[in-house]
Amino acid sequence: MSADSPTPGPDPAPKAAPGIVRRVLRRARDAAAEDLRTRAGAARDAARRAWSARPSPRRGIAIAFAAALVAAGAGGILWQARLPGRLPSALDWAALSALLERDARPGDAVAVAPAWAERARLAAPARVPVLAQARFDRAELTGVRRVWLVALPGAPGRASWLDAELDLIARAARPAERMALGRLEVQRFELAGPRVPLAFLPDLLARAEVRRGDQPCPAGADGAPACPGEPGPSVRRSVRQVEALPRPCLVAAPADAPLVISFPSVPLGSALAGHLGRAGDPPPPTTGALPARVALRVDEQEAGTVELPLAGWRAFRLDTARFAGSAREVELTLTAPAEAGALCLDAEALP
Structure with missing residues (x-):
């Protein structure tokens, strides 16, 4: 062989026979299908056993009722635990008392929202009446010229707070002055048409x-x-x-x-x-x-x-x-x- 002749390379790998590939793929597919059938059968057997061991209708209702009671109790405990952090502190009520003592004048009244916030009666001076009602759109505010709306935004009953605020906005002569005292929100409304009795x-x-x-x-x-x-x-x-x-x-x-x-x-x-x-x-x-x-x-x-x-x-x-x-x-x-x-x-x- 002369120096100019090319060096022969390695012999190419022999091609796999198409029949062998098909057999391998078929076996893998059959194994996967058999595994799926086995898993499905096991699931059906488990479902049959669970269904056969199911409680009677009365027992099922009792279990569901007990679970609902547990969930409601846990929710109530959680709500009660979070409530003190949403309500005003003693310092907040003291600040309200000082504010009213300083700025309230004859013809003023305090409205609380929600209406059950009766502690406002202890904070308000004796000369200032407290109006504890849910709505003020038709309230007879005889002798009242200004209304101090004391709201507890974090307390239950937010809807009633908003209703009271909207009612007083509709009856006010000018926009209310808004201030925050801790977890209390105070707005002072001057009524547009106060009715002062003789x-x-x-x-x-x-x-x-x-x-x-x-x-x-x-x-x-x-x-x-x-x-x-x-x-x-x-x-x-x-x-x-x-x-x-x-x-x-x-x-x-x-x-x-x-x-x-x-x-x-x-x-x-x-x-x-x-x-x-x-x-x-x-x-x-x-x-x-x-x-x-x-x-x-x-x-x-x-x-x-x-x-x-x-x-x-x-x-x-x-x-x-x-x-x-x-x-x-x-x-x-x-x-x-x-x-x-x-x-x-x-x-x-x-x-």
Whole structure:
């Protein structure tokens, strides 16, 4: 072989026979299919055993109910554990008290949201009333010029907080001033059209004369009119619970005769508006609806009468337009059955 001739390379590998490849692939496929059939059979057998060992329907319901109770209990415990971190601290309430003591003025009131946040009554000064109600769109805010909305954003009941805020925004003369006191949020609303009464009759009780029927009720040792017989003192200025809310009113017990309350020199306007309800929440039990009657006399002239069922906190309105612009003697006569118990009556002269 000459030097110019090419060197022969290695011999090429022999090609696999197509039949061998097919047999290998077929065996692998058959093995995979057999493994899948084995696994499926084992799963079916396990499912059959589980189904055959299933509890009876009653036992299944009991197990599901127990699991639901455990889940609910765990959720409640977790919610309760997180709640203190969402509520205001004692320092937050103290800051609110200091703010109201410094800036509140006559004609102010505090509204709380949610309405169950009764601790605001301890924080608010005694001269500032607290309005604990869910909505304020139709609330009678007589004598209120500004409302301090004290909200607990992290407390349950956020929807009621937003409702109260929207109601007061609709009634405000200008945007509210907003401030944060820890976990409390405070907004002060100036009402666009405050209704200021000419007189609030429960506040005039000290100057009034009271009698039950024809018998006078002189002031007792505590200053409250004490009428002869039972149930003792007949009229006193107090705050009583009616329909789940505190109401400043005259607490009266007409009992066996009409109760007459005469107020000297009351400035009158367009109307005398008020409410009547059974004191206590819930009130003492009775059978059937109990009627009551409120009659108004001005300078010994009949000025109107209203009949009210003693259920809830009933509003009434008596026209006094013909006496507007003058101070007159006003006499209210309250008539109700003895089983009604103590009644809560308020009345105010509207301009």
